Amino acid sequence: MGNLxxxxxxxxxxxxxxxxxxxLASPWWLKLNGVSPSWVVLWLLPWAVVEGPxxxxxxxxxxxxxxxxxxxxxxxxxPVLVLLGLWWGQFVSSRRPxxxxxxxxxxxxxxxxxxxxxxxxxLYWRGQSAFAAWQLSLxxxxxxxxxxxxxxxxxxxxxxxxSLRHGR
Amino acid sequence: MALGRRLRRLLDLRSLxxxxxxxxxxxxxxxxxxxxxxxxxxxxxxxxxxxxPGTAQSEWLRQAQHLEDQQKISLLQGQLNQLxxxxxxxxxxxxxxxxxxxxxxxxxxxxQLELGAxxxxxxxxxxxxxxxxxVLGRIASVTPSTARVTxxxxxxxxVGVTLKGSRGQGLLVGEGTSRPRLRFLDKDVEVQPGDVVLxxxxxxxxxxxxxxxxxxxxxxxxxxxxxxxxxxxxxxDAIDWVRVLR
Numbered sequence: 001m002g003n004l005x006x007x008x009x010x011x012x013x014x015x016x017x018x019x020x021x022x023x024l025a026s027p028w029w030l031k032l033n034g035v036s037p038s039w040v041v042l043w044l045l046p047w048a049v050v051e052g053p054x055x056x057x058x059x060x061x062x063x064x065x066x067x068x069x070x071x072x073x074x075x076x077x078x079p080v081l082v083l084l085g086l087w088w089g090q091f092v093s094s095r096r097p098x099x100x101x102x103x104x105x106x107x108x109x110x111x112x113x114x115x116x117x118x119x120x121x122x123l124y125w126r127g128q129s130a131f132a133a134w135q136l137s138l139x140x141x142x143x144x145x146x147x148x149x150x151x152x153x154x155x156x157x158x159x160x161x162x163s164l165r166h167g168r
Numbered sequence: 169m170a171l172g173r174r175l176r177r178l179l180d181l182r183s184l185x186x187x188x189x190x191x192x193x194x195x196x197x198x199x200x201x202x203x204x205x206x207x208x209x210x211x212x213x214x215x216x217x218x219x220x221p222g223t224a225q226s227e228w229l230r231q232a233q234h235l236e237d238q239q240k241i242s243l244l245q246g247q248l249n250q251l252x253x254x255x256x257x258x259x260x261x262x263x264x265x266x267x268x269x270x271x272x273x274x275x276x277x278x279x280q281l282e283l284g285a286x287x288x289x290x291x292x293x294x295x296x297x298x299x300x301x302x303v304l305g306r307i308a309s310v311t312p313s314t315a316r317v318t319x320x321x322x323x324x325x326x327v328g329v330t331l332k333g334s335r336g337q338g339l340l341v342g343e344g345t346s347r348p349r350l351r352f353l354d355k356d357v358e359v360q361p362g363d364v365v366l367x368x369x370x371x372x373x374x375x376x377x378x379x380x381x382x383x384x385x386x387x388x389x390x391x392x393x394x395x396x397x398x399x400x401x402x403x404x405d406a407i408d409w410v411r412v413l414r
Contacts (some may be wrong), residue, residue, distance in 0.1 A: 024271040034275060073278045073308075073324045107370065119277040128323040132345040133277050142275070 008162040012047065016063055019043050024070060035136060037144040038112040040067060043086055045108055046146065050099060050163055053089025060085030080118040083159060084111050095134035104156070108148030112141040263414045265289060270314065274404055277344065279322040280308070283410065291315045294373065296413040302379040302401030303327075304410060305365060315412070319404060320348050320380070328371035329380055331357075334363040338397060340365070340380065346405075347384060351395040357394060359386050365398050374414070388412040 006014070022030075022039055030036055034046050040063055050055025059082035088107060091098050098104065116137035177183070185190075200207055267289070271282035285291055287310045293305045297317045305319040318325055325342035329350065336357035338350045350365065363383040369376035381400040388394045 023273075026273060028272070034273070069281075071278055071319065073280070074276060092171060116277070123277065123323055126324075132343065136276050 006162075008051075008159065011158075011162060012059065015043060016059075016066070019063065019064055022072065023067065032143055033139075037147050038108075038115060038140055040077070040081065040107050041084075041111040041115060041144055042148060042151050042155075044085060045104065045111060046152045046159055048085045049091045049107075049152075050089035050156055050159035051089070052092040053086045056085030056089035057082045058085070072092055075119050075122050077115060077118065080115050085138075087137040098156075104152040105145045105148045108152065109141050109145035112144040113137070116140065123132065175358040235240065246354060260323075264411045265414050266409055266411055267291070267292065267315070269408050269410060272405070274319065274346070278324070279319040279325075279342065279344065279404075281317040281404075281410070282307075283307075283317060284313070284410070285412070286310045286313045286315050288312050289414055290414045292414075296374055296378070297410050298378065299402035299404070299410045301403065302381060303374065304371060304400075304402050304407070306406060317410075320400060321404070326406065327374060327380070328368040328372070329365050330368040330370075331359060331383075332366055333365075335359070337368060337370065347397045347399055348385065350398050352393045352395060355393050356389075359394065359396055361381060361385060 019039055044056065044060055044063065047059050051059075060083075061078060061126055064076070064078035064081040068078060071077075080152070089110075091107075120134065120137070171264070211373060213320060219391065226367050265285060267283040267285035270284045273280050281297075281304070283291070283297070291307060291310050293307055293310060295315075297304045297307060303320065305317045306316045308318040309316045320327060320340060320342055321344065322342045323344050325340070326347070327340040328337070329340045330337050336352050336355075336359055338352040340348050342348045342349050352359070361383050365380040367374040367376055367378045367380060379401050381398045384399045385399045386394060387395045
């Protein structure tokens with residue numbers, strides 16, 4: 001086995017950058033009827049599950065700040081992403097094993113709903129209404145949950161391999 | 169054997185000779201079906217000719233048509249003059265810059281565009297962005313080479329607008345859908361679907377009399393004042409180039 005070309009932090013950084021570009025471009029061929037999955041959930045979940053609560057929370061904080069900078073209307077995703085990182089990090093221990101890949105789907109579903117719920121709450125506090133976005137949030141949660149078993153389980157393998165190679 | 173006997177009976181020449189009228193009828197029905205009932209309709213026209221509407225009515229219809237055409241022409245003439253005046257006004261108002269849309273997020277909790285031109289090209293915070301058809305929104309932030317546009321449909325967008333002919337003042341409020349809501353300020357306002365919505369002269373954020381969109385549906389039961397859904401004139405999802413007022 002040769003050296004892996006990237007360390008896990010390099011891989012994290014590059015994939016995070018790709019995630020930002022993806023959320024900017026939001027290409028039509030990655031959407032289902034105008035709805036795109038919550039890419040940030042699909043990105044954060046496998047990392048946190050492999051690396052643990054602290055790394056998950058830090059990654060959630062970092063990507064949250066970057067996403068906020070791209071979203072001009074002053075809403076923030078940081079608190080909820082940090083909490084999601086902490087929560088998903090709990091699954092690193094063998095006491096709470098990820099039994100099946102459907103668990104990943106369920107976690108992604110809840111993560112996507114919580115993320116959109118936090119946006120809704122902030123808009124509600126600001127006295128603005130975006131009622132139609134709820135419908136889209138539900139569609140997005142379902143789409144994310146559908147993709148999670150496929151994408152996240154591959155990414156879990158990816159991060160696990162890197163994590164073992166470089167030692168924790 | 170039995171099958172052969174049955175077949176022979178079916179194709180018996182004698183029985184064919186006996187039943188030939190039925191075969192002709194079948195053929196005729198098929199032809200009528202193929203010709204989409206041409207024979208039937210022609211026959212109906214022939215039979216009903218004595219009962220057709222008289223010439224007096226057709227003359228009356230023709231006159232009404234003529235009158236309608238005249239009205240349409242004068243209406244269009246008026247609109248053309250108005251449009252000419254509007255466009256002349258807009259051309260005078262300032263220096264427009266054309267910019268490409270490099271990112272479009274028009275779903276979910278925010279509605280924004282990124283433009284491929286920024287402060288180096290002279291764009292600044294608050295500049296008005298229009299597309300073919302009408303106003304899209306305002307620039308919310310600029311970098312040296314990009315600018316972020318908050319669309320009229322964004323939940324944070326509030327714009328003072330007026331109906332064409334200054335018949336009603338209102339506030340256009342984004343709701344995260346493709347159609348913002350027009351909340352009228354007056355209780356008794358004459359509005360109906362199809363009315364053109366313009367930026368208000370009272371608005372300090374936008375130049376006056378830019379076309380925003382068209383009233384789609386009216387809810388006159390809303391409290392405290394009626395409101396309406398507005399279809400934007402500029403199709404956000406299809407626009408690749410926009411114009412920005414420098």
